Amino acid sequence: MRRVYSLPVLAMVLLGASLSGCAHGVPPRPLPPPEQQAQLPPWFPEQPWNAANKPQRTFYFGKVVFNTAKATIRPESESVLRELLAHLEANPDISRVRLEGHTDARAGEEYNQGLSKRRALAVANWLVDHGLDHNRILAVAFGETRPLDSNATASGRQENRRAAFFVAEVGGRRFRGKDPTGGGLVLTVLSKAERDALARQAEIPDAKPPEHTPTGNVIHPYPSEERTEKERADELLGTDEKILNATTGKEDPPTGSE
Numbered sequence: 078m079r080r081v082y083s084l085p086v087l088a089m090v091l092l093g094a095s096l097s098g099c100a101h102g103v104p105p106r107p108l109p110p111p112e113q114q115a116q117l118p119p120w121f122p123e124q125p126w127n128a129a130n131k132p133q134r135t136f137y138f139g140k141v142v143f144n145t146a147k148a149t150i151r152p153e154s155e156s157v158l159r160e161l162l163a164h165l166e167a168n169p170d171i172s173r174v175r176l177e178g179h180t181d182a183r184a185g186e187e188y189n190q191g192l193s194k195r196r197a198l199a200v201a202n203w204l205v206d207h208g209l210d211h212n213r214i215l216a217v218a219f220g221e222t223r224p225l226d227s228n229a230t231a232s233g234r235q236e237n238r239r240a241a242f243f244v245a246e247v248g249g250r251r252f253r254g255k256d257p258t259g260g261g262l263v264l265t266v267l268s269k270a271e272r273d274a275l276a277r278q279a280e281i282p283d284a285k286p287p288e289h290t291p292t293g294n295v296i297h298p299y300p301s302e303e304r305t306e307k308e309r310a311d312e313l314l315g316t317d318e319k320i321l322n323a324t325t326g327k328e329d330p331p332t333g334s335e
Contacts, residue, residue, distance in 0.1 A: 136171075136252075137164050140241040141200065145234075146184070148195035150203055158200065161242055162207055175215045175245040175259055176200050181234035182221040190220035194264055200240045201266045211268045215245050217261025 139161070141154035150158070165171055178197030180189040197216040205211045226233035245257035267275075 134168075136244045137161065138241070138243045140239040142235055143196055143238045143240070145181075145238065146192065148192060148199045150199055155203075158203055159207075162204055162209060165204075165209060165213065170248050171213070171244055171246075172249050173213055173215045173246040173257060175217060175243045175257060175261075177223075177241040177243070177259060177261055178216070178218045179223055179225075179237055179239050179241065180221050181237040182224065182228040183234065186220060190218060190262070193218040193220045194262075196238075196240045197264060198266065200242070201264075202272065205266070205269055211266045214266045215257055216264040216266050217258050218264060219261045 137160075139157060141150065141157050143149070144151065161174075165174060176197045178193035178195070180192050180196075182189070184192070197218055201211070201214045201216045204214060221228075221237070224233075224237045225239070226236040228234050228237060243259065244252045245259075246252055251257055
């Protein structure tokens, strides 16, 4: 006599058979070795996701402030720059750091733009002079366009007179997918050797112009360029021209002399 199973009973029988054949369930799929894993695209953040969903490394950003209308690094700012330099030296995969120059809004836009350039390059040159490769620096200028605080107060203006630093690229890729320049005007950062060469060139004195005696308001006619044939001959021969005799080797007397 054949047994007839209902659908629920048949499902339980099949499930039991599958579990009996694999005591531990579906075997895990092995991950490929690291060298066979696909590389992240350049637009992807430089740090992959992890189980805790937290960054695996710490990156730093900050700023140093300047005195009014100055681009000279203050002595108390050097401790911050030394920390930045040590961080960059300890993390060579930070391929570029962005240095931003900023000003307050008390002068004209053109002046402030130039001042922000000098502030960004002052920090860049400090880092280069202390051993950082100039190719790892991206210097940009913003003028007065990116204030941190109100320009109506002295404390606010002090915060705005700054050079800020941020990570721009890690491993040659954009840091967190953002524009490395931050939207600023990109500047040229020279090596120390290039700056020394420019300094030596500036020390070369300019050619001294010929002396000139002031004469006031005058008008002169151009001298005539027309000369007689005799004048041209006299100029070529000269009045003291000596004529030697080809036979005797001695000077012949002038023509017409006795």
